[in-house]
Amino acid sequence: MSNEQNLLSRRDVMKRAVWGAGALAVGAVGTQTSAVAAGLSGNPGNLLPTGARSLKELGERLAKTPRRRDFKTVPMILTKPDEWDDAALREIIHYAGGPKQVWDNTDVSSPWLNLMRNSMNVQVWAFRHPDFLCVSATHGSAHWALYDDFIWNKYLAQMTGGKWKGNEWVKEPPAAAADPANFENPEGVFAPGDNSVTVLQRRGAVFLGCHNGIWEITEGVLKKGINPDGLSHEQMAAEFTNHLIPGVILTPGVVGTLPELQLAGFQYAK
Structure with missing residues (x-):
């Protein structure tokens, strides 16, 4: 395989690892309950x-x-715009x-992450669109994948x-540790064994959260009587928003x- 064919060289991997770590430092929001706005992912490397x-420039702005x-x-x-991530959403x-x-x-049980990964692979390596932006409009049970351990x-x-004891979708599988320079590796970073929200974020995917989804999930939680602190809806x-x-x-x-996304030129996929 020639260097020209390889869109993610070892040299570039090192460069982007350094940039990712820098974005993490710039984008951290200084409270324990704050999400980190670092690049497109919140993850270094x-x-x-x-x-x-x-x-890359989008990631720097989001950071x-x-x-x-x-x-x-x-x-x-x-x-009111200050009730959601208005500035970040406008960047998208x-x-x-x-x-x-x-x-x-x-649907969290559907192959949603696999489909996003496949789409990114085809756009980047088959059609050679390195600036392809893949966005998840996340709601329903898929929104469970967007909450932290708390x-x-x-x-x-x-x-x-008890079907899931934690957020399984943010964990990086063993394939995430493979050499990304070998993008054809069937056990590697870009293979089906590496379907993960975190890995897709590191590749440039963006996950949108849904306030309506949060409201409806918490409504279901309250109906089940899961409310140890006696909170109002x-x-x-x-x-849930804070986490x-x-x-x-x-x-x-x-x-x-x-x-809004479709009017801005985003292609809809389900």
């Missing part, structure tokens, strides 16, 4: 393809765009690179009947945000 200039994660209460319907909507695709992801330990492990929804995983961009509602 990103896996952006060679030539992804626009995607400087904090996410508010200090809510005490939130209403059912958001009406106005992304100048491309192509751009948004996945309507609703929420899983306090609510979701019990909510799901507004308080619990705020707590989104790093890199997530909160929207006022994913279904209502999809038209």
Whole structure:
């Protein structure tokens, strides 16, 4: 395989690892309950393809765009931009690179991460679009993959009947440690065995969170009587919001945000 064919060389891997660590330092929001807005992922050592200039610049801008994660209460319907990640969302909507695709992801048990990975592989290596932006419009049970261990330990492990004891979708599989320079490795970073929210974020994917999804999930939690602190619905929804995983961009509602993305040139996929 020639160096020209390899869109992610060893040299570039090292460069991007350094950049990713720098973005993490710049983007950290200084509270324990804050998500980290670092690049597109919140994780150092990103896996952006060679030539992804626009995607890299987007990551740098997002790294400087904090996410508010200090809510005490939130209403059912958001009406003010400071109630969601408005600045970060606008960066996505106005992304100048491309192509751009948004996945309507609703089922955590579906092959949603696999489909996103396949799409990114084809766009980057088959069609040679290194600035391809893959976005997850996440709601329904897929939104469970966007909460940290605090929420899983306090609510979701019990909510799901113990089927999952934690957020399995953010864990990096062993394949994540493989050499990314060998992108054809069937056991490697870009293979089916490496389907993970975290790895996809490191590759440049963006995961949008859904306030409506948060409201409905917490409604279900309350109906099951899982409320150790006796919180109101507004308080619990705020707590869930404050514990989104790093890199997530909160929207006022994913279904209502999809038209904004489509008007901006994003291709819809389900």
